[in-house]
Amino acid sequence: MDTTQIYKLRQLLERFYAADTAPDEEKSLRELLSDPDLPEEFLPDRNMMEAMSMLLPSENLEERISMRIDSFAQDEPVKSKESVKFRWPILLRWSAAVAAAVVFAVISIIRISTPIPAQAEMSPEEVYEQTAMAFMIFAEALDKGRAAIEIADSTTINASVKAMDAIFPIQQP
Amino acid sequence: METDEFKDVFMPLARLMYVEAIRILRNQADAEDTVQDVFTRLWEHRDDLELIKNPKAFALAMIRNQCLNIINSVGYNKAVIGGQISGHATFMSSDPNDEIERVESIGTVMKLIDSLPDNQRNVIKMHDVEGLSKQEIARITGLSPDNIRQLLSRARKAIRNHFSSPL
Structure with missing residues (x-):
């Protein structure tokens, strides 16, 4: 190793231990340290x-x-469009969301179209009761949708576990 | 899953998968072969992978499973030392002493890194082993670039000091 190379090596080592070197500098450093004529003082670095x-x-x-x-x-x-597989869990999620929306819409329409007996203005308590009932119906529809989504989620997790077992089952020794 | 999507999801994980494989197998060639095997299997089953919510965790679990299969297979001796598994590939190198020395060196440097203070260990693992840039490490850890540089500097010096101390 000549003096120029040793000088360059010292500089690179100083920068390396200061964590200032770029990847290409570290590559040059490794090349210099692999020199068969490397002075003994640099052996720990090598x-x-x-x-x-x-x-x-x-x-x-x-x-x-x-x-x-x-x-x-x-x-x-090349895959044809007809051979694309259905993704049942994803379909279940969307079905659950659509079902919840449809249930809510149907209930709302029924309630709207049900003739309200002619009567005087409703009292605040009656208004509160009607509103509370509407929210309860909405919450029930959401719950049913959520239950369907949970089933879809659980199906997704089961699918992941099955995929892992199918790709790389752990072999017993 | 299309090719580009597959690559976008899994190629960034290749280095991490290799790190996990070398940690278990302590052999560079075996670790690289295992990573390639896992990628092949992932590609063959890519249509089933669209449901996977955490590709990183899934890929690392695949690597671990395959490494365990390799360790458990015939011809790959294993010795449990202090809870760590060190592998000796009896059929690999023509000079068993070279292979044993390499395995022990890998084990030694891994122990050295693990013995560093937490911040230094995390930074040197992310930078020198996993190949992340200082900017990426700053984004992940919230540390400043100067702080990262300092921690990396101390970690490298500590490991170097081990190699300069008399045996």
């Missing part, structure tokens, strides 16, 4: 960098994975 680098994947791991996915995608036949 040992440290080597140990830390064992925790790292090879540089192109993500690229290889991405290329593999691309090749899988290219090898697959």
Whole structure:
């Protein structure tokens, strides 16, 4: 190792331990530390960098994975629209929300269309009672919708567990 | 799930998956192969993955399951030391001493990192092991960039000091 390289190495090490190095500088640092003629004073730094680098994947791991996915995608036949699978849990969620809205709408229409006996103005207590009843009907409709959504949620969780078991079941030793 | 969506969801998790695999298997080649295997399986079952609410937790669980399958398979000895599993791949290196030395070095540096104070350990794991930038670490932890730089500096010096102390 010549004097210039040793000077550069010292500078890079100072910046590295100050946590000021960029990724390309750290790459240069690793290259310098892997020099077979490295002076003994830098051996602890080399040992440290080597140990830390064992925790790292090879540089192109993500690229290889991405290329593999691309090749899988290219090898697959194009799916037709008819073969798209139904997503039952998602359908259940929307069905539950729609059902709750429909129930509320129907009840509201029935109440609106029911002729109210002619009478004098309602008292405040009667108004309060009617309003409370309307809210109660709305809450019941919501509860029914919520129960349906909970069933859909539970179905989703079960689907996740089944997918995990299907993809990677834990094998007994 | 389309290819682009699959990649958007799972590719950012590749490094984390590798970190989890190396933690269990203590072998770089095995860890990389495991990550690739898991990605292949995830791709094959991608249509079932749209219901997964937490892809990160799911992918890490997949990695753990597969690593456990590897450890439990024939030819992969395991010894439990202090609750940690250290793996010796008996069929891997032509020189078993090299492989044992590599496994022990991985274990040593992981123990060193774990022995650091909490903030230093978290920052060096996120930066040097998981590959996050200082800006990303600042966003996750709420620490200032200067604080992160200081913690990373101290952590690196502490690990270096271990390698400079006489055996």
